[in-house]
Amino acid sequence: MLIRERSKGKTLRQLGQMFGRSHERVRKVLAKYPSRVTLLSENSVAVKLGYPVWWLTKLRKESIINPIKPGGRWLYSEEQVRLIAALIAEARKCQQCSKPRPAGYPRFCRECSQYRRKHKYESLSLEAKAKHAKRCLAWQKANQEKAKKLLSRAHRKSQAEQGRGAMIADDRS
Numbered sequence: 001m002l003i004r005e006r007s008k009g010k011t012l013r014q015l016g017q018m019f020g021r022s023h024e025r026v027r028k029v030l031a032k033y034p035s036r037v038t039l040l041s042e043n044s045v046a047v048k049l050g051y052p053v054w055w056l057t058k059l060r061k062e063s064i065i066n067p068i069k070p071g072g073r074w075l076y077s078e079e080q081v082r083l084i085a086a087l088i089a090e091a092r093k094c095q096q097c098s099k100p101r102p103a104g105y106p107r108f109c110r111e112c113s114q115y116r117r118k119h120k121y122e123s124l125s126l127e128a129k130a131k132h133a134k135r136c137l138a139w140q141k142a143n144q145e146k147a148k149k150l151l152s153r154a155h156r157k158s159q160a161e162q163g164r165g166a167m168i169a170d171d172r173s
Contacts, residue, residue: 002026003033011071039075042067049084059084064091096123 005015012023012030019026046053059065060074064087067074076084094101094109096116101109108116116123124132140147 002029006030014070038078039068040078040081042074042076045076045081045084048081059088059091062091064088 002015002019005018006012010018012026015021015026016023021029040048042053042056045051046056056065056074060067065076065080065084067076067080069075089100092100094105094112095107096112097109099109101107105113121129121132
């Protein structure tokens with residue numbers, strides 16, 4: 001139990017208080033057993049992986065990686081360090097097409113972001129479209145006169161566009 005608590009990041013002093021021993025006695029007991037878990041500081045992880053420290057900080061704040069902070073420093077286990085690259089790749093995928101997204105794009109890659117800006121309704125999920133239709137019907141019931149005006153204006157606009165299309169077709173003949 002002592003080794004497990006130490007590997008979770010507890011300090012010698014905290015372990016001593018838990019078990020009613022001094023931190024020096026805890027250190028001596030732990031020295032008898034080889035440490036299975038090595039904890040690395042954030043700086044050494046950054047050097048090992050080739051990432052800047054601020055990038056690891058950003059990943060930690062986005063909850064992509066979860067190191068421990070026992071005594072004021074962030075510590076990573078070797079297993080976490082091995083998994084960081086895979087975690088980054090998984091968390092940095094576009095939610096629509098699953099391609100890697102660049103930094104600064106929180107959910108979608110460039111192409112999907114541009115498409116979603118142009119075609120907002122088409123890119124909604126079925127649940128969101130149903131919710132939108134429900135809101136529209138509620139608004140139409142609450143604002144019947146405005147809804148009538150909008151429908152008549154939309155009808156006139158579509159008639160004008162159909163007429164323009166017919167005129168363009170006549171010009172080409």
